[in-house]
Amino acid sequence: MSDNELGTYLRTWREAVTPAEAGLPTGPRRRTPGLRRAELATLAGISVEYLTRLEQGRDRNPSAQVLGALADALNLSLGDRILLRRLTKEADGGDPLLCAAAPTLSRTAxxxxxxxxxxxxxxxxxxxxxxxxxxxxxxGYDRLVGPIGLLDDERPNLLRYLFTDERARTAYRDWDKVADDLVARLRHGVPLRDPYLAQLADELTVTAGAEFADRFADLTTTPRRTGSQHLEHPEAGSLRLLHETLALPDEGQRLIVHLPADDATAAALDRLDGRRPGALRAVEDTG
Incomplete structure (x- = not known):
């Protein structure tokens, strides 16, 4: 990993947040879809020169107030704020375990x-x-992923299935993109010294090798709340799905809902569910 993880993290998030998401006009002639340094600096109430020093690794010890202002401007989640604080302490040579002990791993909803x-x-x-x-x-989820084997284990796990079950590579036409997103969510959503995270990461590093380990070490990929998947279903055929993720932070859980991205997928899901055609409607992907 880079020796400037804090700067990489800030720059990656700045480039991922659109002006519209930050409440700014898009404007013409933008070279990248994300925020300019001047825009983020203004939103956070700091100077462009100071933000540049942070991103370039020339200043690695921002105050808690500056970190909070940057996190607010970037609309970071609690998990992303925890990681930002961890990176700041590690850059300063301090103790990375800033957060309180993680709650007991939830096994039920x-x-x-x-x-x-x-x-x-x-x-x-x-x-x-x-x-x-x-x-x-x-x-409906059982009918969608049961035939591809995702629920076969006694305790099914999305990452374990994706990286260790060969059926996943056949089922997910966009396997690399799905893998990037799941690992980014794992990497950014939990304190890095959480014992359950460490156990799963060690297991997948052994069983999946570099395909998992390289993704887990990459800070530049950030998780998305919404996204799309192209699934080859053994009964319903080719399905194009959108998903929306809703956080349940008190339990450390999230609810993921899959929706048809086109009329053909909507009709195929209707057939799987034994419903009349047209019961489900495609959702336009505006992302």
Missing amino acids: RPTVRAVLDRLEPAPAVVVNWIGDVLAHTA
């Missing part, structure tokens, strides 16, 4: 969360914990 899943039927929806264990899901 709350009854109210399961009730939400019931209301989402027959849409494919799943609840996972912070390391990707499948805790609960709709029958």
